[in-house]
Amino acid sequence: MNELELRRVRKTFGRTVAVAGIDLAVQRAEFVGLLGPSGCGKTTTLRAVAGFERPDSGEVMIKGRNVTHLPPHRRDIGIVFQSYALFPHMTVFQNVAYGLRVRGVPKNEIARRVADALELVHLGELEHRYPRQLSGGQQQRVALARAVVIQPTVLLLDEPLSNLDAKLRQEMRSELRRLQRRLEIATIFVTHDQEEALSMADRIVVMNEGRVEQIGTAEEIYNRPRTRFVAGFIGMCNFLPGQVVSVAQDHFRFRAGELEVAVALDGGLPAPGTQGTLSVRPEVIRILGADESPPAAVNVVDGKVREITYLGAFRHYRVELSSGHELIVYQQGSGTPPIQEEGRVRVAWEAGAGSFQLEGAAA
Amino acid sequence: MREPRRYWVPGLLISPALLLLLFAFAAPLGILIVYSFYESRPGGVMIPAFTLSHYLRFLGDPFYLYVLWRTVLLGLWVTAWCIVLGYPLAYVLARIRSGYIRGILVTLLLVPLMTSVVVRSYGWMILLANNGLVNKALLALGVVQSSVQLLFNTTGVVIALVAILLPYMILTLMPVIQNIDPSLEEASQSLGASPWRVFRDVVIPLSLPGVGAGSILVFVLTIAAYATPRLVGGSRLLVIPIFVYDQTMALLNWPFASATSFILLALVLGLMALQGRLVEGGSTWDRGA
Numbered sequence: 001m002n003e004l005e006l007r008r009v010r011k012t013f014g015r016t017v018a019v020a021g022i023d024l025a026v027q028r029a030e031f032v033g034l035l036g037p038s039g040c041g042k043t044t045t046l047r048a049v050a051g052f053e054r055p056d057s058g059e060v061m062i063k064g065r066n067v068t069h070l071p072p073h074r075r076d077i078g079i080v081f082q083s084y085a086l087f088p089h090m091t092v093f094q095n096v097a098y099g100l101r102v103r104g105v106p107k108n109e110i111a112r113r114v115a116d117a118l119e120l121v122h123l124g125e126l127e128h129r130y131p132r133q134l135s136g137g138q139q140q141r142v143a144l145a146r147a148v149v150i151q152p153t154v155l156l157l158d159e160p161l162s163n164l165d166a167k168l169r170q171e172m173r174s175e176l177r178r179l180q181r182r183l184e185i186a187t188i189f190v191t192h193d194q195e196e197a198l199s200m201a202d203r204i205v206v207m208n209e210g211r212v213e214q215i216g217t218a219e220e221i222y223n224r225p226r227t228r229f230v231a232g233f234i235g236m237c238n239f240l241p242g243q244v245v246s247v248a249q250d251h252f253r254f255r256a257g258e259l260e261v262a263v264a265l266d267g268g269l270p271a272p273g274t275q276g277t278l279s280v281r282p283e284v285i286r287i288l289g290a291d292e293s294p295p296a297a298v299n300v301v302d303g304k305v306r307e308i309t310y311l312g313a314f315r316h317y318r319v320e321l322s323s324g325h326e327l328i329v330y331q332q333g334s335g336t337p338p339i340q341e342e343g344r345v346r347v348a349w350e351a352g353a354g355s356f357q358l359e360g361a362a363a
Numbered sequence: 364m365r366e367p368r369r370y371w372v373p374g375l376l377i378s379p380a381l382l383l384l385l386f387a388f389a390a391p392l393g394i395l396i397v398y399s400f401y402e403s404r405p406g407g408v409m410i411p412a413f414t415l416s417h418y419l420r421f422l423g424d425p426f427y428l429y430v431l432w433r434t435v436l437l438g439l440w441v442t443a444w445c446i447v448l449g450y451p452l453a454y455v456l457a458r459i460r461s462g463y464i465r466g467i468l469v470t471l472l473l474v475p476l477m478t479s480v481v482v483r484s485y486g487w488m489i490l491l492a493n494n495g496l497v498n499k500a501l502l503a504l505g506v507v508q509s510s511v512q513l514l515f516n517t518t519g520v521v522i523a524l525v526a527i528l529l530p531y532m533i534l535t536l537m538p539v540i541q542n543i544d545p546s547l548e549e550a551s552q553s554l555g556a557s558p559w560r561v562f563r564d565v566v567i568p569l570s571l572p573g574v575g576a577g578s579i580l581v582f583v584l585t586i587a588a589y590a591t592p593r594l595v596g597g598s599r600l601l602v603i604p605i606f607v608y609d610q611t612m613a614l615l616n617w618p619f620a621s622a623t624s625f626i627l628l629a630l631v632l633g634l635m636a637l638q639g640r641l642v643e644g645g646s647t648w649d650r651g652a
Contacts, residue, residue: 050549050553051552052549052552071552071558072549072552072553073552073553073554073555073556073557073558073560074555075553077553078553078554079549079550079553081546081549081550082546083544083546085544085546085547085549085550086550087547087550087551087564087565088547088569089568089569098551098554098556098564099554099555102554102555102556102560103555146550146554147553150554150555
């Protein structure tokens with residue numbers, strides 16, 4: 001049974017459609033990231049799960065129970081807010097104990113469970129401090145302890161790391177992940193930070209304009225983006241709009257202006273004449289050496305280097321193809337570059353390295 | 364090179380207000396305190412002296428102390444009603460999402476303050492009289508069987524004062540409640556608290572400083588009120604301001620009136636200190652590391 005299930009959940013504010021009917025199921029111990037630009041409906045979705053927003057239609061199920069019309073305090077959820085929302089008039093201990101006190105848990109059990117929760121987030125010695133006396137990272141841990149101490153079925157994290165500085169954020173990412181694995185709580189976290197989503201989530205839900213663009217593992221989302229929006233939102237991507245010219249057994253030929261290349265796909269191949277976009281990640285493209293002969297099943301295109309940007313670990317090349325298209329190519333930054341700016345090059349990528357998005361697929 | 368700081372600039376900026384306070388407030392107060400130690404003779408004659416007799420006379424007389432107690436009691440009643448009636452209103456106003464609608468409602472709240480206190484008090488006298496609108500309505504609705512005495516007693520004065528002082532309470536409370544992060548209430552809810560529990564555990568404790576500030580304001584304004592108790596309270600409700608007025612204007616005993624004023628002032632300052640202590644004691648969390 002799913003710990004959490006959303007069925008066609010839809011929410012509008014006035015004329016603005018915040019969430020346009022989304023479906024999502026989260027299993028026990030699963031860590032799901034809602035990723036998207038601001039205003040994509042991810043926060044509204046989270047708030048609908050929490051009960052702070054009532055959906056116009058659709059259902060929210062927690063452990064098979066329909067909670068769509070239940071108020072937040074009867075839903076069995078834990079939330080970590082972006083601002084942490086620690087009670088300023090309560091000590092760390094009182095903050096973490098609050099959910100247990102409300103539930104009428106006996107005093108000695110509260111003491112034990114709060115101590116365990118604070119131990120879990122390494123804050124045992126700070127229980128008598130007030131939130132104001134804590135650093136941002138410590139406040140975040142208290143908020144986390146407060147949310148998990150009640151052993152909720154579903155844990156919701158609203159941009160949990162966005163208020164921390166870069167270094168602390170890295171640390172908290174892995175710590176949060178470890179904690180979630182250990183507690184095996186079904187968890188949803190909202191983020192606009194793709195790196196955060198890629199590094200933490202078991203599954204990522206990419207949202208845009210109130211709709212789900214794609215649900216999948218980090219690798220699926222990155223390597224096989226289903227829509228142009230997903231390809232563009234996560235990582236850098238070269239887009240070549242055009243159409244399918246001919247279809248062979250395991251690949252098809254694709255024409256974008258003067259450029260014609262081979263595309264191999266895992267799934268079904270599109271029919272000839274299909275309009276769409278070929279998306280190629282900059283790091284799957286190689287710059288060939290002067291007399292290097294490429295293997296078969298590789299697309300080789302001539303071009304001219306317009307710009308080289310050195311970034312330490314990588315060099316970014318802006319290559320203008322003879323067809324007029326411009327490609328961004330990432331290569332290792334070590335060693336001397338095989339080519340100078342304004343030099344002529346051949347760039348190559350495997351037929352199976354790109355991804356193909358149909359025209360008209362939600363973008 | 365850094366420009367030397369010009370310390371006289373802030374001084375210059377606050378000097379008009381400072382001068383006004385000095386001459387219109389501090390100086391008269393100083394004169395009054397000197398008078399309160401003078402000897403008085405019948406017929407409004409004051410003889411410069413240093414005597415504590417007026418203070419001792421007031422504090423040693425059960426009647427005067429009773430008047431003082433009545434005044435404080437009136438202040439407590441009005442303050443209590445202002446909290447009870449004002450808090451829910453302040454909460455609702457603070458939680459209205461549209462700033463435009465809130466602006467309109469706050470303006471409406473201020474309308475009663477735009478009428479003169481005398482006119483307003485006469486208005487209340489008409490409404491609260493034995494055959495006034497309030498009694499007629501109560502009779503017509505069957506709430507009471509015969510008309511209730513609402514005028515020329517404490518009830519009437521409390522009603523009239525609460526009506527005028529309520530905006531002070533609401534306007535002091537509203538921004539304090541507005542400043543409570545709504546996600547604190549959501550956090551409380553998500554941890555299992557019912558709406559009432561959220562209110563009790565989060566909203567009330569965090570708005571206590573506002574309640575304290577509003578209470579001081581309302582209490583001080585009540586025990587200093589003269590026109591409303593005189594008109595609505597009639598001759599039977601004696602409070603300190605009326606007492607001081609009579610001593611000053613009718614009996615011309617300025618030293619005794621001055622001493623009485625200072626006893627009231629001392630009491631108010633004492634209560635404020637106590638209240639400050641209570642609010643501060645309840646909010647160690649507010650003082651930071």
